Amino acid sequence: MSVRVIAYSTSANLGSGFDILSLAHTAFKDEIIIEENKEKNKIEIESNDRIPLQIEKNSAGLAAKMLLQDKGIDRGIKIKIKKGIPFGLGLGSSGASAAASVLGINELFDLKLSKNDLVKYAMLGEQASSGSPHPDNVAASIFGGIVSVSSVSPVRVVEIPVNLDFNILLIVPEGQKEGKTKKAREMLPNQISLSKYVNNSRYLSSFLLGIIKGDKELVRMGLNDDIVEVAREPLFPYYKKIKEIALKNDAVGSCVSGAGPSILILYDNDTNLDKIKKEAYDVCSSYDVKCNFIEAKLAEGAKHERLN
Ligand SMILES: Nc1ncnc2c1ncn2[C@@H]1O[C@H](COP(=O)(O)OP(=O)(O)O)[C@@H](O)[C@H]1O
Ligand SMILES: N[C@@H](CCOP(=O)(O)O)C(=O)O
Numbered sequence: 001m002s003v004r005v006i007a008y009s010t011s012a013n014l015g016s017g018f019d020i021l022s023l024a025h026t027a028f029k030d031e032i033i034i035e036e037n038k039e040k041n042k043i044e045i046e047s048n049d050r051i052p053l054q055i056e057k058n059s060a061g062l063a064a065k066m067l068l069q070d071k072g073i074d075r076g077i078k079i080k081i082k083k084g085i086p087f088g089l090g091l092g093s094s095g096a097s098a099a100a101s102v103l104g105i106n107e108l109f110d111l112k113l114s115k116n117d118l119v120k121y122a123m124l125g126e127q128a129s130s131g132s133p134h135p136d137n138v139a140a141s142i143f144g145g146i147v148s149v150s151s152v153s154p155v156r157v158v159e160i161p162v163n164l165d166f167n168i169l170l171i172v173p174e175g176q177k178e179g180k181t182k183k184a185r186e187m188l189p190n191q192i193s194l195s196k197y198v199n200n201s202r203y204l205s206s207f208l209l210g211i212i213k214g215d216k217e218l219v220r221m222g223l224n225d226d227i228v229e230v231a232r233e234p235l236f237p238y239y240k241k242i243k244e245i246a247l248k249n250d251a252v253g254s255c256v257s258g259a260g261p262s263i264l265i266l267y268d269n270d271t272n273l274d275k276i277k278k279e280a281y282d283v284c285s286s287y288d289v290k291c292n293f294i295e296a297k298l299a300e301g302a303k304h305e306r307l308n
Helices: 059-070 093-108 115-130 136-143 178-188 194-211 216-222 237-246 273-286
Strands: 003-012 019-036 045-046 078-081 145-153 155-159 165-175 255-258 263-266 291-296 303-306
Touching: 003 093, 019 045, 019 093, 019 136, 019 165, 019 194, 019 291, 045 059, 045 194, 059 078, 059 115, 059 263, 078 093, 093 115, 093 136, 093 237, 093 303, 115 136, 115 155, 115 178, 136 145, 165 273, 194 216, 216 255, 237 255, 237 263, 237 273, 263 273, 273 291
Parallel strands: 045 078
Antiparallel strands: 003 019, 003 303, 019 078, 019 145, 145 155, 165 263, 165 291, 255 263
């Protein structure tokens, strides 16, 4: 018996929604097959890519281990990971694998877990890749669309109703860095001023209200962030210039995708997309960075099928 799961790439944070907001997009996807293993208590991992295959260092493996242990399941499994989401680029690659892993186990052993339960275990898998069990990427991979993680204890993910038409452009630099998100999280300040907190809270509420009310101006303003993106700027020195180019060419808005280095641009029929691509390519080149452009749409949540 085995189960195949497809889980999409994600862009987390969405401006000032650090560890809270995330959206799933059709840019890339991971495919994971979970099959029962004859050997009890054994988790085996196979992959087509150069990700760690040790359980504790693989987001899918660690999430699986935590779920099986918690449910008292001693049956062995094999996790076959066909990576489609390039990792270390701010596209939720580790999160998608963790999400697909727990969904596959849920279906294989008929555990009847809720989507919030799946997020609870998948986020534990993120400890393997970033050192922190952040819930945002896995929440969007599991639920799809745009999500807000309103609570982690217990886990409560809210799907945000989207009443604004937009498409997605991802500017993805070449050159993956091992443990990128872990390093990016270590760059964050331990304390912030009250004024910075208030400003970022204004951005977060503007983004949510803009998406729900279909107000482009609110979304554009809501995709700002004066704390996390600023602290991490050395990881993506080209970002500010590219954001200016996007807004100058009537993009809906732009922000860093997750912990970067990819950049997310939301655009619509008013946007001069070709001009953004050309000028952004030149900016990346001026920083000796080769950038690729991926056009995508909002994606659905992870989907499974029983194979036999
Ligand atoms: N199943 C997995 N898929 C992708 N990366 C993984 C996985 N398991 C562990 N990793 C490790 O996690 C890191 C990538 O995760 P991260 O730094 O969060 O970047 P992103 O999630 O943006 O791809 C890499 O060092 C990679 O080796
Ligand atoms: N909230 C996290 C999101 C990391 O996203 P990734 O796609 O870069 O792994 C963070 O900003 O640390």
